[in-house]
Amino acid sequence: MAGIVLAAGLAISGAGHAAEDAGWRAAVEAFADQHFSHPAWGAAHSRRDYALARELAAQDKVAVDDDVLFAAAFLHDIAAFAPWENPDPKVDHSDVGADALGPVLVKLGFPAGKIEAVRAATRTHMYYRKAETPEAIYLHDADALDWLGAIGVARMLATIDPPAPVQDLKKAVAAIEANLADAPSGVQSPAGRARLPGMVAEARDFLARLKAESADGDAL
Template identity: 35%
Template sequence: MERQALIQALEAAFARLADARDAGHDVHHARRVRDNAMRIADREGGDRVVLLAAAYLHDLVSPPKDSPDRARASALSAEAAGPVLRELGLDEERVAGAQHAIHAHSFSAGVETKTIEARILQDADRLEALGAIGVARTFYTAGLMNSAMFDADDPFAASRPLDDRRYALDHFAAKLLKLPATMKTEAGRALAEERLGVMRAFLDAIAAELGVAAGW
């Protein structure tokens, strides 16, 4: 199938099957992950059909962040993607490759990335948690979870444990600032470091506005 036709078919499948009420995991997120994956693949290689399929369907099943099923989301998405990809005419090798990439991309799943496509998808998705979009998604998700923006008395957790379920700002130190070190490809790591600079500039700015020292 020609690339644009495949993209249209994958977007139609996403619209039909995905629960896109969470704007952090809607088709626009899938498109950005697609573009990140293609950017990385320009330097790292990989099967672009597998990457397109995995990018669009990696959040096909997306339970809320506080759901007990959250850790199984990537496994459930990989399972749901199989019939979709076979219906689109992908051969079994590519179906399996896309399913592995989908299953392994998740931070919480703890699945080894055994292929270049899996490593690229994981990096492409983690880039969404960094930079200006990462800042926006952090506070958007905090709103969905009824979390506070920050602890007004100790915004950078100088004298308390981090609690990123209670405070959105804590999520930067608890997870986001550590992401560049977890990237599996050189291209992904370079993009992550660029976006980390944007995120650190935001943290410096919010610290200045609050009149405190940025602790991270």
């Protein structure tokens, strides 16, 4: 895997955060809580991504910069929310978010020398993109896995909104099936790939039960 550096000990560099880091970390988390309210890709999703990314890196014994990982995990979906979103559907939200992050991170007191690394992780966080740095790879894999398993099903059901593309249960089921078909191949890390069979099976079992209880999906 390009960009991964094996570590003999802890997989998280700077595990004991200096007191001066507490300020910007609290500011980043508060910013996410204030601005990112959505049941599928809000602040709760960011917290899951951060925790899972750390866990996967630790399992692979890969060193990551926890400052970069923390900021990227909490801010990678910034372009899904006003006023940072781009109304042009042809522009990927990963790119819009990466471009918008600089001023936000500076205002929150994040270390200036690490901003480009956060941008890189944000730009490649989606499963259909190739991540390169350790922080980007583990955020990317955590984000992909969060679309699978029971949590992935719950997230997709939470996007049902009649005016939006996911208008009803049938469309949500189609989106869940699309994630199961597309997301697993994007997972890059050994620890991430090891989790795929169980999470895919979990979601497929739900879909099978749902279809059995809805005339093979016709009654949804």
